[in-house]
Amino acid sequence: MTLHLQAAGLACERDWRLLFEQLDFELGAGDMLQISGPNGSGKTSLLRLLAGLMQPTAGQILLGGKPLAEQRHALESILLWIGHAAGIKDLLTAEENLTWLCALHQPASREAIWAALGAVGLRGFEDVPCHTLSAGQQRRVALARLHLACPPLWILDEPFTALDKQGVAQLEAHLAAHCEQGGTVVLTTHHTLERKPSGYRELNLGQWAA
Numbered sequence: 584m585t586l587h588l589q590a591a592g593l594a595c596e597r598d599w600r601l602l603f604e605q606l607d608f609e610l611g612a613g614d615m616l617q618i619s620g621p622n623g624s625g626k627t628s629l630l631r632l633l634a635g636l637m638q639p640t641a642g643q644i645l646l647g648g649k650p651l652a653e654q655r656h657a658l659e660s661i662l663l664w665i666g667h668a669a670g671i672k673d674l675l676t677a678e679e680n681l682t683w684l685c686a687l688h689q690p691a692s693r694e695a696i697w698a699a700l701g702a703v704g705l706r707g708f709e710d711v712p713c714h715t716l717s718a719g720q721q722r723r724v725a726l727a728r729l730h731l732a733c734p735p736l737w738i739l740d741e742p743f744t745a746l747d748k749q750g751v752a753q754l755e756a757h758l759a760a761h762c763e764q765g766g767t768v769v770l771t772t773h774h775t776l777e778r779k780p781s782g783y784r785e786l787n788l789g790q791w792a793a
Contacts, residue, residue: 586610586661587648589645590609591644593606593632594606595639606788613766615780616784618771619785635652646658664739670725729754737769740770756778762782
């Protein structure tokens with residue numbers, strides 16, 4: 584299926600406060616959408632709406648022209664979500680975490696997992712319990728999922744958090760390459776992107792504040 588994700592008249596309320604309303608946009612293959620705006624403008628909430636983790640206050644999200652709420656299974660098969668927290672289990676090793684995370688989508692071989700950890704600079708850390716890793720290393724364990732057999736739609740909340748300069752440059756290049764190969768990326772970040780694919784655009788939620 585060719586990816587086509589659409590927001591139509593979207594509004595989101597949190598704690599009795601309307602964060603944004605009448606939000607419209609479309610996303611397809613090759614697109615990268617950076618969601619920006621001041622703190623409290625609803626950036627993470629919008630990501631959660633697109634990932635099917637929340638329901639909008641008004642409006643709807645369409646996947647392939649049909650309401651997202653009716654297509655949970657289709658969404659799960661095309662989506663990779665990495666939230667603001669790394670989402671890894673402290674007591675498991677880096678390899679065990681990726682084995683567990685991949686089992687939710689598409690099981691990965693040990694060789695593929697080791698290669699993915701190597702791609703994010705964690706070669707030699709495969710068998711290390713994650714609670715002994717730094718915040719940046721834990722973040723990279725989560726991001727190693729992007730180097731395994733991946734769904735086309737990546738929704739990433741502050742993916743550059745805790746990464747060093749080299750890690751940031753590697754991730755930027757990897758996200759751009761995913762889009763250039765026909766994937767779709769939606770992300771929030773306070774970081775200014777140096778590498779942008781041709782399908783890049785920015786959505787400032789401050790302009791849609793209620």
